[in-house]
Amino acid sequence: MITTHYLVIGSGVAGLTFAVKIAEKFPNKTVTIVTKSNEDESNTKYAQGGVAVVLNTEDDSFQKHIQDTLIAGDGLCDTAVxxxxxxxxxxxxKELITWGANFDVNSEGNFDLGKEGGHSEYRVVHHKDITGYEVERALLQRVHQLENITVLPHHFAVDIITEHHLKEKKxxxxxCYGAYVLNERNNEIIIIQAQHTLLASGGIGNVYGHTTNPIIATGDGIAMAYRAKALIKDMEFVQFHPTVLYNQEQGSSFLISEAxxxxxxxxxxxxxxxxxxxYDERAELASxxxxxxxIDKELxxxxDSHVFLDCTHLEVASFKKHFPNIYQKCIDLHIDISKDWIPVVPASHYLCGxxxxxxxxxxxxxxxxxCGEVSRTGLHGANRLASNSLLEALVYAHNVHRFLAKKDTNFSPVLIPDWNDKGTLINEEHILIQHNLKELQALMRDYVGIVRSNQRLKKALKKLDVIYTEVEELYKTSKLNTALCELRNMINVAYLIINQSLERKENKGGYFNVDNN
Structure with a gap:
């Protein structure tokens, strides 16, 4: 067993920001970060656009940013939040900058602010087209400078520990008393007992297969919280990014930034x-x-299988300066943006609930x-405004830290039973997991996509039930591995998305059901 004051599950901007702040506040307390892949692998790393923040108060204002967020959220945002x-x-x-994150400046030395869909002003600070990667780099550098933080890569959180697991129910x-965690290198399940646990495990994109998210985005935190009986809301609001590079392969797709x-x-x-x-007077800059x-209606x-993004009228040198990675990706695929249109299609991108x-x-x-994408704060309502995600993660990581900084209480460990896998066998039938995964992803794309209907949602529930029964049987009889746990989590997430879609009787923001018209 590992005992720690603060357990952080996830190593994106939300988890790392909290870890840095709480470790600085309490140098004598321990912070343990578990992450199922490499320490820098997260949705944060792939965030291209930037951070939406009001810095130019001559043209911009808090009120304008608030209004843009409320409009995008289509009446379902929590205004106070x-x-x-x-x-x-x-x-x-500004704290990000003190930790060493770099952002682009213009010839006058001011931040080079971008404008994205739904924004009324230029307010998106960025580092070329790899802002998330730069933020992740700076935060990890700071994490490694703090001796009271331990990072455990290739450790997969299986379940959070609550009274359901305790021999003596309190x-x-x-x-929450911590988590059961699978060490992926030796397949042993360890107990990490913690005074406070933060779920910062990111999004759910891989539930759909075609996604801008990395393959690790399997909704683990939401599924763990759901099984532990935490309150989950607004799962029907899955945001699809409109412009993802079209390819016929399944899996993570390359994002063509809103910028x-x-x-x-x-x-x-x-x-x-x-x-x-x-469709909209704002044209390409609608939310x-x-x-x-x-795009879905056009297709x-x-x-057709895709539409096109036309950049041929743009100044190429300036495009290369702003979007070097997007430009290079197009060149690698023999797309010359000065002459060729880029084939694009929407793909699952972000969960607002x-x-x-x-x-x-x-x-x-x-x-x-x-905190981060795993949480439902009320900021996004029915649809997230572009580049508000890194902003939300930074603010809420600070809020969690500020709240816990006032609770400097003694840690009293409890007796937690070891993980019980008696009678289970090592499962060599990986084909069963892969088959069910592909079936689940196809089901979600075909029945629970951008445009939904009650009939398709009800059919999806029936088909999901068959997959659920088969996977639960496999889970009960097998020694655990990451792929099986991820699939189980994605089934939980799919169930929540479908059920909460059926409960919504009004089309709002990112949710559209033809039967609600």
């Missing part, structure tokens, strides 16, 4: 028509839900906190 996050943003951004109210449309690129159908002008639904009308938390990041389970 939006106010708090937007106003806290500049302070939290009370009827649920509390490219902010830079002036046009969306065109196969006939060459700028179709967005017919993501509108652009994705518009259904034409039967998740584990319900208050403004301190507290979940409905005592001593369990959540």
């Amino acid at each position: 939006v106010n708090m996050v937007v106003k806290e943003g500049p302070k939290r951004f 009370s009827s109210h649920l509390s 490219v449309r902010g830079f002036g690129a046009y969306l065109r159908n196969k006939k060459g028509e700028r179709f967005m002008l017919a 993501r839900d509108i652009v994705s639904q518009s 259904k009308k034409s039967g 998740g584990i319900v938390v208050d403004t301190n990041g507290k979940t409905s389970i005592k001593n369990l906190f959540a």
